[in-house]
Amino acid sequence: MAFKDFRKDFRAQAHKFVDWMADYLENIEAYPVKAPVKPGEIAAKLPSAAPETGEAMEDIFRDFQDIILPGMTHWQHPGFMAYFPANASPPSVLAEMLTATLAAQCMSWQTSPAATELETRMLDWLRQITGLPDGFHGSIQDTASSAMLSAFLCARERLHNFTTNHTGLSVTGQHTCYASAEVHSSTDKGIRIAGLGSGNLRKISVDETFAMIPEELEHAIESDLNAGCLPTCVVATLGSTSVSAIDPLRPIGEICHKYGIWLHVDAAWAGSALVLPEYRWMIDGIEFVDSFVFNPHKWLLTQFDCSAFYVRDRETLVRTFEILPEYLKTREGDQVINYRDWGVPLGRRFRALKLWFVLRAYGVEGLQAHIRRHIDFCQQLAQKMKQEKDFEIVAPHPLALLCFRYNPGGLTDEALDRLNAQLLEDINDSGQLYLTQTRVQGRYVLRFVSGSPYTEQRHIDDSWRLIQEKARFLSKM
Template sequence: MTNSSDFREWGKEMVDYIADYMDGVSERPPLSKVKPGYLRSLIPDEAPQYPDKWQDVMQDIERVIMPGVTHWQSPHFHAYFACGNSYASILADMLSDAIGCLGFSWISSPACTELEMVTLDWLGKMLQLPESFLTCTEGSKGGGVIQGTASESTAMALLSAKMKTINKQHELDPDKDQYEIMSKLVAYTSEYAHCSVERASLISSVRMRKLPTDAKFALRGDTLAQAITEDKANGLIPAFVCVNLGTTTSCAFDNLAEIGAICERENIWLHVDAAYAGTSFICPEFRPLADGLEFADSFNFNPHKWMLVNFDCSAMWVRNQIDLVSAFHVDATYLKHEHQDVVVDYRHWHIPFGRRFRSLKLWFVLRLFGVTKLQEHVRKHVSLAREFESFVRQDDRFEIVADVVLGLVCFRLKGSDTLNEELLDRVTKTGKIFMVGSHLNQQFIIRFAVCAAQTESEDILYAWNAIKEEVDGLQVNNNK
């Protein structure tokens, strides 16, 4: 067993290691090159019978762990989207781990519940959310909760919408069978929605219609209205719409105002998924991207993507918490306490019962950066994306295939999908930078995302030169 003296010594060594890692992460290849199964041969087949030495564990971090790490915090990592990180958030997670509470109810750790309520009100005000989402608003029925991921938030919203619709149908006809109603429910989203939206439909057993988008890859109101009309004519029951603000593929923005008006008219639950782009709404110039939020029943974004908060921290708000809580409410005797009728018990707000003290890291980041520094971080990444876009546009071998709105640039070589796939493969094999591909309009494209907090202009130029070198080599080979 270790003691506080060991912890003080080892903790200081680990803090130094983490600081050195972060300072030198740009020197490591962004994408791990190990083969599947690499790790098993590096460690014993069984756990040690007696304690290993701390120094042996530290040495094995570099020998065993780091070869198999893809370095998301590298300024040469341009795949997917950002995975937030900051020393402020790391320190808060250390404290959360030390406290070690499971905040399933107010009484299990009052600070865990109340700090979450307050910080999500802070965050909601920064985003200029409708006041009905905030617990601090007098008479508000809404509130916020920290989920693990946007995937969980979408699933929770869809499951809540499902139960609300079933209850509404029962009110209209008490003799209707619940399972017959369930079989007729239908949900809608964009063809470019994140795959987790489709997974939410599988979890909830609600069919999902993925609707076509316009020339900007955005879902429009008239498309949704037509689908609803068709389904109602076929005896189906529209129950849920997921609007995407900043899709994963191209950072497209569905037309929230148009869709919201339709959902309000049809009395359909509207969930807004802004997992990546939501952080940008703290900047006044980007807040119009969320116009129409007043129509939403639920809204979610991930501070653990672009707000320098470590994974996992996904902020979700609902207009009426009763719609959420009533779908998941259970109250075993051992969970009850004397204040439960006047406080929030977050176990009713998400799928797991237990929960970490995640609001600590959000609180630390908001306090130690402040709104101004977080806005500067967003604006810097957008500016860096525009730099990369300018390099692409100056080379007539390439084309930009989607509007560059925030920190993502979608581009491709003019030519076949095979040519672009080969280019991405060649760039990846150099180990210099890491990007991923996707499809728009059934055409293969390459995504370049500005991700790491440490990314600077020289890193953008470095990435562009790495791409150009492989294009030159690719064209030489194809001309032989």
């Protein structure tokens, strides 16, 4: 059978798809926010082997609607209050369509000059609107996890004058890294992959706001130095995953400067709030920071994946990752940036295009309005929750994340954990709202985080009514 050229039908099919996309976004509330399927249910509807001959696009798209769509959790749903948002605004979606069509592999300047130069400019725009100082050099990573790994590798190489990429770690001694007890699990994973050993990650105690205690950090560093260890990297968190804790950068940075330790800041979610001047207090002490990451794909209206990674010392980053075989050499040489040398992957998508669309379509004022709106949603909900005697807010809530639990009184801690676990399942099974859980000081609690561009005040109000209804029904059982 001859190879089929789909270009003849592409225009007609693309129009149908775009119409479906527009309808989907307009009617997204009609879907259950969390997929109401059981494990294996989708796979059971899929053939066990690929077709021998090609199928009609109409049939493929029909199966997408009938088989795939019912198994999707709808991250753009206005009732999606789980994890953190993964924004996909219309301008960003349109840019992704163009990116997919161009299908460029943007590993170097020569393979797509516009992609490289646009990325450089967009990362500088982001730097300016978030208040990061001159001297930070940015690149786009796929996720903050990749940025974290890159930071560890840079810290490792700087400590050993760029020799361990060649010699390995067998003769270097025991490296130690430091982060708060609230740090994201990507820190543990990054340390493992970097060869530093997750057993060498020191989890530093936190205060009543769940922020790292600087004095405890310095004590841990001195103890490790006395034991002959090599303090390598400190991770400070702005907006921890569980409770939105914000570590104090200035005292942490002063300690890192004193001991010559690389300081990486993980602001994956909360960093987007830096577009608001009133939240720039979070980066007081930024002059001590070696690397910084936040994800526009979480809360800044930009399609996943798009993680903004900044380093102060560009040379350290490039020396850590640069490998130049003959087939990658180009005549431009050092005249241009080749972003393949700014991280782990060689291949790179054209992620800067969607940033360009978003920043131009919304402008700084539009982005600020989006962030302020969701912070206001959270603060208003917190005030309402505080008025109810049978609900507890269990952690500070400076941004748009609220941690709470239902406590009707008279129950043991274990019984309260079971009650709130059941409450979470009942809420999520409703199809109207999707929350996740965490543990705060050993207690099972629910997380409510707002961020979808399609969420309005009525959705927050409806969510609060649903939470109360499900909770109080359980207490009567």
